[in-house]
Amino acid sequence: MKKTLTLQLSPEEAYDPQIFKQTVLKKAGISLDTPNAFTRQIKRSIDARGRKVIVNVEAEIFLNENPGSMLDHFPSYQNVRNSDPVIIVGAGPAGLFAALRAVELGIKPIVIERGKDVRTRRRDLAAINKDGIVNPDSNYCFGEGGAGTYSDGKLYTRSKKRGDIRRIMEIFVAHGATEEILVDAHPHIGTNKLPLLVSKLRETVLESGGEILFETRVDDLIIEGAEIKGVVTQLGERIKGLGVILATGHSARDIFHLLDRRKVLIEAKPFALGVRIEHGQNLIDRIQYHCEMDRGPYLPASAYSLVQQTEFKGKQRGVFSFCMCPGGFIVPAATAPGELVVNGMSPSRRDSKFANSGIVVSVELEDLPEYQKYGALASMYFQADVERKAWDFGGKTQAAPAQRMVDFVNRKTSSSLLDTSYQPGLESVEMREVLPDFISARLAMAFKAFGQKMKGYLTNEAQLIGVESRTSSPVRVPRDRETFEHPQIKRLYPCGEGAGYAGGIVSAAMDGERCAEKLIEAYCKSGG
Known part of the structure; x- marks a missing residue:
């Protein structure tokens, strides 16, 4: 019973x-x-x-009844060793789930990933943190599992229309995640557990006869007429397939340059840019849980979600929290030398003494008149310029420019900074010199409002660490709303965060599945 x-x-x-x-x-x-x-x-x-x-x-x-498994979905992966291939560029959540879905449908995926496998990738992350050395092909954004591997592993999404969220969760459980992610309203896996999970997803693809090519960067596209036939790697190898799923993530600027150079239709896209805010986790717990001392042994580290409309020079823009990481760490997320980017991540237990969140400002194309000369790459050039400025102000290392929160609001350079989870270190600066005026002015307005919404949030015991600029892709690669195919180039399927169609692990995974389904439905007679 x-x-x-x-x-x-x-x-x-x-x-x-x-x-x-x-x-x-x-x-x-x-x-x-x-x-x-x-x-x-x-x-x-x-x-x-x-x-x-x-x-x-x-x-x-x-x-008197065995509860059994909580899984409703038990994927069946076929042997696709001798099947027709589809090419998937990128081994992040979108690319890996596109590959898994292709295998389910009887088609062979060839996944091409510029970065390294998840284990080897760790050495390059250590080099960024300890020595400030950025490998442009292997970093916190590029490599097996994409940016999602070394992140909080948050598995919640507002997307309800592009796939089956429960199905994605169950595939994670089938590959080693705990059933807790099926239970919690805001599930997460943790950066300490994600690498093993990602490697198991890879093993499923390989055991089924798919291919994954690491340290292989796509440098060109094979386009004949108005149809893509395959890709060309950095070594000149030509790899052909029935179609190409482009799942390169939001930071693959060389791919955006390639598409622009090959006159493949792309569009400038609004995104958001700001800073990371770091508080003590105990302070956030006391605010959120209304406790005087600490949250106790049972409650998890508390999170928050904040949004505020701001007006600057007659324009309304939203300022909002992004990728909040309770009990987490701030990490250097640059993808090339000479730039500085920060991001947040948390281990599964969220047991760091720090809480951090992106606090970012919506950036519309009309906010960037001086960048319109770059056409579809306008937002990307703006993003890159801010990152280079942050690099300069941080001392041209991976040390990040920072300022205490009340000091920022009061336009005062901080005489000292707080302890931080950010390993490369901090450099005290006036953040208004790093950020564009329309960003810093809106942040200051929002911080005052957030201090009213969360009493104690606006404090000099918190600090801004910059810059948080990789919130989403600054470029959209358009596709047909029904077929998911590029409107100009047949057999090209823009996919995931990098193409502008996802915003996190789960939505990217769902988009990868849908792109694989659409490509196979259209071009693979043996599919399904």
Whole structure:
């Protein structure tokens, strides 16, 4: 027999397995001594709006019945060794899930990744953190798993229209993620666990007969008439397939230059740019959970989400938190020497003493009149110029320019900076000299508003660390709304964050699946 209950529990009742079982059985009127009684959570969310934190839980009770797996989807991967190939450029979430879906549909994926496999990639990340050396082909953005591998691993998305979120989650579980990601309203995996998970996704592709070519950069496209036939690598190798899924991520500027040079239609795209804000995690916990000391042993490190409309020179623009990482770290995310970019990540336990979040300003094309001469690459050139300026002000190393939060609002260079999770170190500067006026003015307005929304948020015990500029792609590679095919070049399928159609691990994975399905439906007679 199975019974389902909807409950409001204390953190202790929700997060201590033994107490949870006792609480659920008691609320269901079942004796604690009942043999063969199993309980589990299938949905869980934290409500901290009141003075007392409540955990909303949907629970299942099984009596004399094995609960079984929580998975509804068990993917079946065919042997595609001798099947027709499709080319997938990029081994981030979009590319890997496109490859897995192709295998499911009986088509051989050839994944081409400029970076290294996840294990080898670690050495290049260490070189950025310790020595400030940026390998343009292997860094926090490029390499197996893309930018998502070394991130918080957040698996929630606002996208509801481009795929099956539950299916993506279950594929992660089938490859080693815990079933907790199926339960939590805001699931995450953690940067310490993502590399192993990504390597298992790769193993599935290879064991099924697919190919993954690491340290292989696409330098040209094979276009005949109005149709793409394949790609050319940096070594001159020509790789052909039935179609090309372009899943290169939001930082592959050389690909945007290539498309522009080959006169493949692309478009400038609005994006967002700002800074990382770093607080002590304990402060954020006290604000969010209304506690005087610490959050206690059961509640997870708290997150926040903030948004504020601002007006500057008669123009309204949103300022919002982005990729908030509770209990996390700030990392150097540059993809070439001579630029400085920061991003955030968290381990699975989110047990760092720091909380960080991107606080970014919406940038519209009309905000960049002096960059219009660059056409479709206008936003990208603006983004790159800000990153180079941050590099200069940081001392031309990977040390990041920084300023205490109240000092920034008051236009005062900080005489000292706080401890930080950012390993390459910080350089005290006036951030208004790094950021364009329309960005810094809106940030200052928003910080004051955020301080009203979250009492204690606006404090000199927090600091701005810059710049957070890789929020999304500054370029869109257009595609047909129904077929997902490029409107000008047949068999070319722009995909994921880099093409402007996703905003995180889950939405990128869903987009990868859909692109594979659309390509195979259109051009592969043996597909499906």
